[in-house]
Amino acid sequence: MENVAIELKNVSVNYSTQKALTDTTIKIPYHTFTGVIGMNGAGKSTLFKVIMGLVKPQIGSVTVCGDDTKTAQKHGHVAYVPQAELVDWDFPISVHEVVMMGRIGAQNIFKTPHQADLDRATEALLQVGMLDFKDRQIGELSGGQKKRVFVARALAQGADIFLLDEPFAGLDATSEKSLVELLISLKDKGKTIILATHDLMSLPDTCDHVALIKYTVIAHGPTKEVFTQELVSKTFDGVLHNIKFD
Amino acid sequence: MEILTQIFQTNYLALIIEPLQYAFMFKAMAVSVVVGIACAILSCFLVLKGWSLLGDAISHAVLPGVVIAYIIGIPFGLGAFVFAMLAVVLIGFIKTNSKIKEDAVMGIVFTTFFALGLMLISKIVSSVDLTHVLFGEVLGISNESAWYTISILAVTSAIIIIFRRVFMVFCFDPTHAQSVGMPIKLIHYSFLVLLAITITGSIQTVGIILVIAMLITPGSTAFLLTKNFSTMIWIAVSISVVSSIIGAYASYYLDIATGGTIVFVQGCVFLTVFTYQTLKQRQL
Ligand SMILES: Nc1ncnc2c1ncn2[C@@H]1O[C@H](COP(=O)(O)OP(=O)(O)O)[C@@H](O)[C@H]1O
Ligand SMILES: [Mg+2]
Numbered sequence: 340m341e342n343v344a345i346e347l348k349n350v351s352v353n354y355s356t357q358k359a360l361t362d363t364t365i366k367i368p369y370h371t372f373t374g375v376i377g378m379n380g381a382g383k384s385t386l387f388k389v390i391m392g393l394v395k396p397q398i399g400s401v402t403v404c405g406d407d408t409k410t411a412q413k414h415g416h417v418a419y420v421p422q423a424e425l426v427d428w429d430f431p432i433s434v435h436e437v438v439m440m441g442r443i444g445a446q447n448i449f450k451t452p453h454q455a456d457l458d459r460a461t462e463a464l465l466q467v468g469m470l471d472f473k474d475r476q477i478g479e480l481s482g483g484q485k486k487r488v489f490v491a492r493a494l495a496q497g498a499d500i501f502l503l504d505e506p507f508a509g510l511d512a513t514s515e516k517s518l519v520e521l522l523i524s525l526k527d528k529g530k531t532i533i534l535a536t537h538d539l540m541s542l543p544d545t546c547d548h549v550a551l552i553k554y555t556v557i558a559h560g561p562t563k564e565v566f567t568q569e570l571v572s573k574t575f576d577g578v579l580h581n582i583k584f585d
Numbered sequence: 586m587e588i589l590t591q592i593f594q595t596n597y598l599a600l601i602i603e604p605l606q607y608a609f610m611f612k613a614m615a616v617s618v619v620v621g622i623a624c625a626i627l628s629c630f631l632v633l634k635g636w637s638l639l640g641d642a643i644s645h646a647v648l649p650g651v652v653i654a655y656i657i658g659i660p661f662g663l664g665a666f667v668f669a670m671l672a673v674v675l676i677g678f679i680k681t682n683s684k685i686k687e688d689a690v691m692g693i694v695f696t697t698f699f700a701l702g703l704m705l706i707s708k709i710v711s712s713v714d715l716t717h718v719l720f721g722e723v724l725g726i727s728n729e730s731a732w733y734t735i736s737i738l739a740v741t742s743a744i745i746i747i748f749r750r751v752f753m754v755f756c757f758d759p760t761h762a763q764s765v766g767m768p769i770k771l772i773h774y775s776f777l778v779l780l781a782i783t784i785t786g787s788i789q790t791v792g793i794i795l796v797i798a799m800l801i802t803p804g805s806t807a808f809l810l811t812k813n814f815s816t817m818i819w820i821a822v823s824i825s826v827v828s829s830i831i832g833a834y835a836s837y838y839l840d841i842a843t844g845g846t847i848v849f850v851q852g853c854v855f856l857t858v859f860t861y862q863t864l865k866q867r868q869l
Binding site: 392412413 | 754812
């Protein structure tokens with residue numbers, strides 16, 4: 340039990356009439372790098388929203404770092420790196436200001452930044468290699484740099500669990516590789532990384548765990564055991580393109 | 586030659602000071618400037634949040650509230666506020682309980698409210714009063730109304746400025762805000778209430794039809810000019826204040842509508858900035 344970062348027990352989520360997740364049970368251990376895969380509409384983003392406490396399941400229970408989602412929110416246990424198309428990149432906000440938003444949960448009701456907050460933000464930017472860009476408006480960055488900024492925000496927040504929703508969408512191979520290296524280095528420093536991805540090709544090199552999602556968790560476990568032709572094929576209704584399984 | 590002499594000999598300071606010697610003019614100027622500042626600050630958030638249409642909906646929906654307040658003799662800001670909140674709640678309720686898209690829901694709700702207001706007005710109020718409600722009449726504002734407008738707008742603006750960082754996260758990334766435990770529903774409704782109060786406080790000056798311009802144009806112009814949020818607020822406020830002052834003088838010297846002039850000047854500033862930037866980009 341000690342080692343469980345996230346636990347969902349028999350969770351079901353419906354959006355008015357639409358069923359998104361049914362009787363979903365999963366335990367994700369700390370210090371793992373989990374790839375969440377499944378078709379469009381399979382429930383990946385919903386799973387993330389449940390973990391963040393943004394969507395309350397109609398049935399079932401969710402435990403994050405041993406707390407309920409509300410307490411986990413207060414502690415800032417979970418940080419979220421949003422899908423690129425959900426961010427307004429024209430917003431008049433700088434890289435530094437975005438990273439400072441990581442501190443907002445810990446600040447007073449006026450959200451007045453203190454020196455300690457500024458230091459955390461600087462440190463986080465340094466860690467992701469974006470300190471030189473701190474005064475840029477967020478739209479003036481490459482796809483990979485934009486992701487790094489939000490990873491820095493998660494670091495500034497002091498989160499243990501990083502959720503990334505389709506972080507590789509729209510990234511070229513080089514940016515994807517360097518983002519993966521950053522995330523793996525964070526995992527090695529004790530973070531728990533969970534990302535939704537469509538990149539099945541590189542998944543075995545990236546993720547040590549895999550969760551296969553199709554309206555529920557079809558299978559979850561170490562990549563070697565779970566990322567098999569049979570299970571992946573079941574998740575994607577048999578539609579697979581050029582994926583090599585060992 | 587004669588024109589030139591006239592231009593040089595005119596005492597401009599006197600032209601600026603003279604109208605302010607009249608209490609009604611001084612009041613109109615003060616109220617217009619305060620309305621300009623309050624609307625400009627809010628406009629930066631509204632434009633970035635993408636809620637311009639909601640502002641338009643609220644401003645139209647207050648009409649029956651104003652008329653009913655007139656009939657039963659309560660302050661008309663109060664009547665307007667009640668109907669603004671009714672509209673917001675109704676829009677939210679229909680949106681969450683039907684598959685109709687939000688813009689259509691807003692359209693239905695605000696036109697229905699507005700229509701009700703027109704019906705009540707046609708039966709009860711004179712056409713002069715109707716013009717005032719629809720297009721504003723700041724020159725004739727009473728002392729009481731002037732103080733009411735200035736004080737509530739000062740309070741709403743102060744609240745928005747004090748909590749600007751909260752509202753900025755709310756506009757930029759509400760998902761993040763909620764995921765770190767910020768009370769996002771409370772922030773959402775507070776913002777709506779502040780919007781409704783600012784609208785109701787401004788309609789005496791610019792009227793129901795044009796108040797939305799005050800809540801969109803300064804923020805949009807400023808958005809074109811800067812990539813920094815604080816700078817955006819300063820630019821929006823400056824544009825708005827200058828427009829308000831021009832509007833007040835224009836109505837004194839040229840006898841044209843204050844509200845109309847303010848909004849027209851703001852629109853011209855927007856178009857100038859837009860044209861300048863478009864030309865500049867073409868040249869690069
Ligand atoms: N806010 C919502 N309202 C209604 N239905 C939704 C909402 N969000 C997602 N859904 C539906 O729930 C299902 C799962 O969606 P999602 O979790 O976004 O899938 P994925 O991220 O795997 O593509 C889909 O059928 C989607 O249409
Ligand atoms: Mg998704």
